[in-house]
Amino acid sequence: MDIEFNDSLSADAPRLVARLVEQGKLPDDLPRASKEGAEASRFTGKAGQVFETFVEQGDKVQRLALVGMGKKKDHAALERAGSSLTAKFLTSGEKALAIDVAASGLDADETAAVLLGVRLRSWRWDEYRTKLKDEQKRSLKTVVVAGAPDGTEAKWDDAAAVAKGVEFTRELVAEPANVIYPQSFVERCQKRFEGTGVEIQVLDEDEMRTLGMGALLGVGQGSRRDSKLLVIKWNGGAASAKPTVFVGKGVTFDTGGISIKPAAGMEDMKWDMGGAGAVAGAMLALASRKAKANVVGVCGLVENMPDGNAQRPGDVVKTMSGQTVEVINTDAEGRLVLGDAMTWAQREFKPETLIDLATLTGAMIVALGHEYAGLFSNDDKLSDKLTKAGTTSGDKVWRMPLGPAYDKLIDSPIADMKNVGGRWAGSITAAQYLQRFVEKGVNWAHLDIAGMAWADKPGATWDKGATGYGVRLLDQFIRDTAEG
Numbered sequence: 001m002d003i004e005f006n007d008s009l010s011a012d013a014p015r016l017v018a019r020l021v022e023q024g025k026l027p028d029d030l031p032r033a034s035k036e037g038a039e040a041s042r043f044t045g046k047a048g049q050v051f052e053t054f055v056e057q058g059d060k061v062q063r064l065a066l067v068g069m070g071k072k073k074d075h076a077a078l079e080r081a082g083s084s085l086t087a088k089f090l091t092s093g094e095k096a097l098a099i100d101v102a103a104s105g106l107d108a109d110e111t112a113a114v115l116l117g118v119r120l121r122s123w124r125w126d127e128y129r130t131k132l133k134d135e136q137k138r139s140l141k142t143v144v145v146a147g148a149p150d151g152t153e154a155k156w157d158d159a160a161a162v163a164k165g166v167e168f169t170r171e172l173v174a175e176p177a178n179v180i181y182p183q184s185f186v187e188r189c190q191k192r193f194e195g196t197g198v199e200i201q202v203l204d205e206d207e208m209r210t211l212g213m214g215a216l217l218g219v220g221q222g223s224r225r226d227s228k229l230l231v232i233k234w235n236g237g238a239a240s241a242k243p244t245v246f247v248g249k250g251v252t253f254d255t256g257g258i259s260i261k262p263a264a265g266m267e268d269m270k271w272d273m274g275g276a277g278a279v280a281g282a283m284l285a286l287a288s289r290k291a292k293a294n295v296v297g298v299c300g301l302v303e304n305m306p307d308g309n310a311q312r313p314g315d316v317v318k319t320m321s322g323q324t325v326e327v328i329n330t331d332a333e334g335r336l337v338l339g340d341a342m343t344w345a346q347r348e349f350k351p352e353t354l355i356d357l358a359t360l361t362g363a364m365i366v367a368l369g370h371e372y373a374g375l376f377s378n379d380d381k382l383s384d385k386l387t388k389a390g391t392t393s394g395d396k397v398w399r400m401p402l403g404p405a406y407d408k409l410i411d412s413p414i415a416d417m418k419n420v421g422g423r424w425a426g427s428i429t430a431a432q433y434l435q436r437f438v439e440k441g442v443n444w445a446h447l448d449i450a451g452m453a454w455a456d457k458p459g460a461t462w463d464k465g466a467t468g469y470g471v472r473l474l475d476q477f478i479r480d481t482a483e484g
């Protein structure tokens, strides 16, 4: 979406003009027919409501959209307003849309929130849809922001950097697994990060073998695609400041391995790299807005396939930490990947704070559905900060418990641990596994985003499909902590 700024609604402004309306405050300068039309349609200005009308203006007809922004005009409501507006007109045939900010009474901050909703909701991935009918194609390409107060453009530049990150995550997540696999994930990032000032490092299988990452490599050994560890470094903070480290699960496809998944719905497992996707998108957001913080993103990239070389249930693997794992179920692969990636990241960067993101367990969706990601942490302060960043950004998290009684469930008779607990508390036993890879003094949080990376129906600022969950959360967390 091209977003342009104009001092006022000029004579050559687009035909389609939007005005934002506070709940219960229908503008009094509307023509009678429009006012009665809005009332008759039960348009009250609730957040996200859109009412469309046509108004004669001299020798022209204006297509006027009234968009509700609710009573409180909070960020979420303003984003919803921008998002609903876009959803309504994205394929309407209109190429351009003007937002009459002056008539909507928005300040710079509020305008930027509306624009963020507009931009996020306009994202689609039509790369492989060669036979779309005209009326299915996106028409809306330009938004003219008219009469926005001073300072809006700077606010928007900042928000647009975050939008860019969210979009990149969505792209990585939406791409099928024959397109995005470990090597191509790396290449897509190398290309996207050109000129952003980040430093990229890639570890290949030989290097990981030398480092002793037997668990991560075990997951990838049944695949023709080589596993990779991708490291994205952004140094925008003081040279002396320890980096915050994000680690993402990047299983580019999860068949389950020899413990193979049922066929129905297996295609969803192309988005089992949603954690790594969120980490890459967050790094892009931070670099694009030149965040004053040192942050490292580590993506553990593997494909979990069942072939003649695949690991078997019962295999014992040795992790980089030195601990051994009995692989009871090859479908509990995410934790095997993350454990080694976390060990490497902690030894390499000595972070105070380590946050991992993963589409780790189906049990997480059973527990929290698609409203909150599960948060597990060994530190109350970190947990509170993430919860707060979740509320501010809209990427919500809900804290779940950890404890020794759960930890016992993953003890193994033959190795230091097994990679699954029993039937119950599956998300917690997965988190307990990860906690065994947290080194002394490190504040750690694990976000199980299995219910959040993908949506089967449109939501607040996304269409169905890849949501980009996690980017805004991590960006907000860095704003509140390292930059706070």
Ligand code: BES
Residues within 6 Å of the ligand: 254, 256, 268, 272, 329, 331, 332, 333, 334, 359, 360, 361, 362, 363, 420, 421, 426, 450, 451
């Ligand atoms: N990637 C899956 C978890 C998942 C399931 C994410 C559905 C998104 C939607 C993970 O690797 C997995 O297979 N987990 C197993 C763990 C079990 C074998 C202990 C699961 O959740 O069933």
Ligand code: MN
Residues within 6 Å of the ligand: 254, 256, 330, 331, 332, 333, 334
């Ligand atoms: Mn699995």
Ligand code: ZN
Residues within 6 Å of the ligand: 251, 254, 272, 331, 333, 334, 359, 360
């Ligand atoms: Zn998985």
